[in-house]
Amino acid sequence: MRLVVVFLWMVVGTVLSLETSAGSLYDEHFPPLHPNCTQSLTDLILLRQEVQLKELKEEEKASSRILRQIADILTDVRNSLNRTSISCPGNFINFGDTCLYLAKDTDVTWEASRVYCQGLGGDLAVFRDANEFAEALGYVKGSGLIGTTDVWVGGNDLSLEGEWVWISGEDMPRGTPFWGHYNNAREPTGGISQNCAFLKGQDGFTIHDAPCDWKRKPLCQMKHI
Ligand SMILES: [Ca+2]
Incomplete structure (x- = not known):
């Protein structure tokens, strides 16, 4: 009977020890979330969107610049065509x-x-x-x-x-x-x-x-x- 009690005591002690050890390992590799973690994630997403918006605006500016250049070229072509289509009489x-x-x-x-x-x-x-x-x-x-x-x-x-x-x-x-x-x-x-x-x-x-x-x-x- 005494041997059985000692054996049970050892089993309970081992289980409690394992639980304590497992808890330490979990805490070590999976630290609890920082209270500001959610906020940081939101900030990160917002920052990324801000960068994407900035890139879109830059692309829009570049597109507008190219369109203006094309419009200028077309205007020059039109003026050139108008000039060459103008006729002068006789030897003029x-x-x-x-x-x-x-x-x-x-x-x-x-x-x-x-x-x-x-x-x-x-x-x-x-x-x-x-x-x-x-x-x-x-x-x-x-x-x-x-x-x-x-x-x-x-x-x-x-x-x-x-x-x-x-x-x-x-x-x-x-x-x-x-x-x-x-x-x-x-x-x-x-x-x-x-x-x-x-x-x-x-x-x-x-x-x-x-x-x-x-x-x-x-x-x-x-x-x-
Ligand atoms: Ca004079």
């Missing part, structure tokens, strides 16, 4: 929104040049800005003229000495790059004896003033038809 050549024609075989006075150009449906050329002036100069210089050739354009101070205006009614610009030099002085320098504007070949086809009854070649201009 397209420059911007106007047509130019240099009558290389005609030498007439300034007034006669206007009549000549008007007979073709235009008038003497005027330049609204430096770009138009540069385009016209490129055309004149590339026309195969000798360097001493002079060309009438549509500017004058016939109405009021010193008040240079285009035949279209606008004031003519002064200085560079339009007007050239004569005897180291900036044109116009001719006073009351020189009231009509021409492109002087010997001065890089810049504008000079001259007596209106001199004979030069007309640079005609007309709007697109």
